[in-house]
Amino acid sequence: MIQHNDLILRTTTSLIAFILFGFSIYLFLAGHSAPGGGFIGGLMTSAAILLMYMAYGNKAVSKILPINYRMLIPIGLSVAILTSVGSFLFGQPFLSHTYGYFYLPVFGEKELATAVLFDLGVYLTVVGITMTIILTIASDR
Amino acid sequence: MSTLLETSQQLIQIVAVLCMVVISLSIILLLYRVIFGPTNPDRAIALDTIGINLMALAGLVAVLLLTTKFNDVILLIGILLFIGTIAIAKFIEKGVIIDRDLD
Numbered sequence: 249m250i251q252h253n254d255l256i257l258r259t260t261t262s263l264i265a266f267i268l269f270g271f272s273i274y275l276f277l278a279g280h281s282a283p284g285g286g287f288i289g290g291l292m293t294s295a296a297i298l299l300m301y302m303a304y305g306n307k308a309v310s311k312i313l314p315i316n317y318r319m320l321i322p323i324g325l326s327v328a329i330l331t332s333v334g335s336f337l338f339g340q341p342f343l344s345h346t347y348g349y350f351y352l353p354v355f356g357e358k359e360l361a362t363a364v365l366f367d368l369g370v371y372l373t374v375v376g377i378t379m380t381i382i383l384t385i386a387s388d389r
Numbered sequence: 390m391s392t393l394l395e396t397s398q399q400l401i402q403i404v405a406v407l408c409m410v411v412i413s414l415s416i417i418l419l420l421y422r423v424i425f426g427p428t429n430p431d432r433a434i435a436l437d438t439i440g441i442n443l444m445a446l447a448g449l450v451a452v453l454l455l456t457t458k459f460n461d462v463i464l465l466i467g468i469l470l471f472i473g474t475i476a477i478a479k480f481i482e483k484g485v486i487i488d489r490d491l492d
Contacts, residue, residue: 264471271468275461275465283458283459283461283462292465292468295469298472302472302476302487306489382487386487387487387489
């Protein structure tokens with residue numbers, strides 16, 4: 249039996265996983281007027297978590313990230329539904345959204361839209377479903 | 390001076406279209422290697438090269454459409470390709486992708 253050595257993979261993973269998390273947050277915030285959005289941001293986040301699983305094994309990453317990915321699916325779906333139903337409070341049709349220009353302390357004047365709250369629900373649902381599928385297949389013997 | 394500019398623009402467009410045709414032919418040849426490849430390492434290398442050709446196609450489309458929005462797409466294809474290549478390499482070496490318990 250050959251002793252396997254994953255030194256290069258482990259060392260680069262500790263650097264690349266953070267870059268992938270940062271890129272996923274950028275993609276999540278850049279949506280709606282540029283390429284990006286909740287779906288592809290969730291896919292990038294699950295790719296980063298999957299890279300950590302491949303480098304460090306199931307036991308170690310389950311200890312670092314004690315998240316039950318099945319619970320993310322109902323949480324994300326209820327966030328999406330609540331933001332959709334919230335438009336009834338203002339007498340608007342289902343799923344209608346609005347935006348405005350606000351002054352933020354560091355970033356200056358920025359456009360903030362309520363569609364990003366719906367995108368947050370999509371993000372959580374995509375992360376939950378992707379990680380559930382991959383971990384279920386991986387733990388099947 | 391303006392005729393020189395127009396000529397160079399036409400030249401860039403013609404070269405980009407020609408490169409897209411040649412890269413598409415290369416992807417078709419690589420698909421043959423993926424489907425009928427004799428061994429699994431052949432398929433791994435062919436899938437890796439298909440991804441590189443897809444990145445090149447996205448860059449050429451960005452040149453043709455005069456936009457910078459495709460840079461995120463190229464970076465995204467590269468990252469997904471990296472993870473896929475690591476998964477295939479680990480499967481060929483160990484037979485398991487996510488270990489239950491290392492050490």
